[in-house]
Amino acid sequence: MKLHQLRYIREVMRQNLSVSQAADTLHTSQSGVSKQIQLLEEELNLHIFQRSGKRIASMTESGKLILSMAERVLYEIENIKRVSEEFNQKEVGSLTVATTHTQARYRLPAIVSLFMQRYPDIKLHIHQGTPTQVAEQVVNNEADIGIATEVISSYDKLQCFPCYQWNRCVITQHGHPLLADAPLTLEKIAKYPLITYDFTFTGGSLVNRIFTQAGLAPNIVLTAIDADVIKTYVNLGLGIGLLANIAYQPERDTNLSAIDASHLFPLSTTYLGIRRDAYLRGYMYEFIQLLAPRFNRKAVEAALQ
Secondary structure, eight states: OOHHHHHHHHHHHHTTTOHHHHHHHHTSOHHHHHHHHHHHHHHHTSOSEEEETTEEEEEOHHHHHHHHHHHHHHHHHHHHHHHHHHHHOTTOEEEEEEEOHHIIIIIHHHHHHHHHHHOTTEEEEEEEOOHHHHHHHHHTTSOSEEEESGGGGGOTTEEEEEEEEEOEEEEEETTOGGGGSOSOOHHHHHTSOEEEEOTTSHHHHHHHHHHHHTTOOOOEEEEESOHHHHHHHHHTTSOEEEEEGGGOOTTTOTTEEEEEOTTTSOOEEEEEEEETTOOOOHHHHHHHHHHSTTOOHHHHHHHHO
């Protein structure tokens, strides 16, 4: 049994049973991947994949058990490598952060800048996605740290730390009637075409729930995962926007006005998530504390234990 055989079956599953895509991702040949999987099956004397002709159709029950074990083995090998790197190259390494657009665009720049000043030899990668995608990237060891709203805290494999709370504002073109119609209410918002977050985001689904509880049906004409997209279409006159208050910056959004809506919606929490079985490099603890100052290395280690 070879480690690369375990990597091959894992990647085939990640690529929705496509051997060719797995081979491309692993920078090897399709025939090589197929051959190594077959050799592993022969050694174990069982089928890992169910085939339809030459095409892989599904994973067998025994294959699912093997994949689960293989993922644990491969993950612990990565942890072992990190131990070696931590004791031999403390200031060198990489950090992959998965997060949503709003966090990457409006919350992380100052933190990333400070982190890179302290660790100039660390290669930092930022992946953007929905909260669900962020959580799954961390679970699948495709990212070291995930930063997103409440969805991420529902994953059993992740240890999550609350970073900060936020609420919402309504943005409009200058001169919009809502600006002179205080106080802002859900009923007033529902009178106008609304542009807000996609419902795969906590912010989007929560907004829909609050309107429903109030017996209102907002006229949502467009949803997006990107706060800048929401602002773009508000600026074009397609409607008013409802977004995270940190995404409105008066000094930059000079063509838009904002109305605080925090009295209409409950607070949302942004969490930082890491795998419970992760071995964290020293600089990873540093990044966590920069984002959530009360969670120093001692506090994080205590939570993981």
